[in-house]
Amino acid sequence: MPELPEVETVRRTLEPAVGRRVLGVWTSGFPLRMNQPVDRAGLERAAVGAVLGAVTRHGKYLMLEFEQRGELVLVHLGMTGNLRLVPQTMPQAAHTHVVFSLDGPRHIRYSDPRRFGLVAVAPGGERRREHPALAELGRDPLLERVGGRFFHEAIHRSKQVVKTVLLDQRILAGVGNIYACEALWLARVAPTVRAHKLSRAQSDELVRAVRGVMRHALTRGGTSLRDFVDAEGMEGANAEYLRVYGREGEPCLRRGCGGRIRRVVIQGRSTFYCPRCQRR
């Protein structure tokens, strides 16, 4: 479900919880990503009794940071996860797996029907990269300086196709299937091009496109295709601005192109592009 713009939207809408004290943690007992059980004792150690100091993000990972504590809570939404700030009295939705009760009228609930997500404890501060999920994360294109030089350097020896490289979280953190397709369309690069074939200029263009489609999506509160909602339960409005994703067989929206959008499978993921205007 969520890529960088959606996760950032959740982060922002979670901010009202900053300053609240965590009173308790509840877990469903169901395992999450890779059948890993949620470490309830660890969550209690990291959060209970502490004041939520900040909600930060790197790529698709959210981090709940607590005042006067040495650990943070790491959250990844997988495909269908969501973090909601809801009234304590609201009935618990199906597939709720973690709840942080707060000293205010609302508490934080994590739900995830497919259980591909992650709620875990990681060391705080500079040591956060000791957690395996963060260890190899690449640069966040909206938080860090990422230029064509960096990207070109990272991929110029790769034998992979460019779509695969965009999805590699060790290079750019936060790009997912939708925005990879959208950025490639915007940069006029076919997803099947070998990464090492990209010129420095095309790398510049592609990185700019990644940032562009993400910033734009963020201003719309993210893309809701089926079930994405932010912490307040609001859907994003970006779906109607998608240029290629999900548009197989429809006309290319580039002025004067006249091509038809094709769907191919790359790395097991549906990939949409215009064979007419995206260079291969």
Add this chain to the structure above:
DNA sequence: TAGAGCCTGCGG
């Protein structure tokens, strides 16, 4: 470095 696997739900 493909491909399978992890899960549930939805739409055709």
Add this chain to the structure above:
DNA sequence: CCGCAGGCTCTA
């Protein structure tokens, strides 16, 4: 019933 889904991880 079948295929497909915004992600990641482990395996051959």
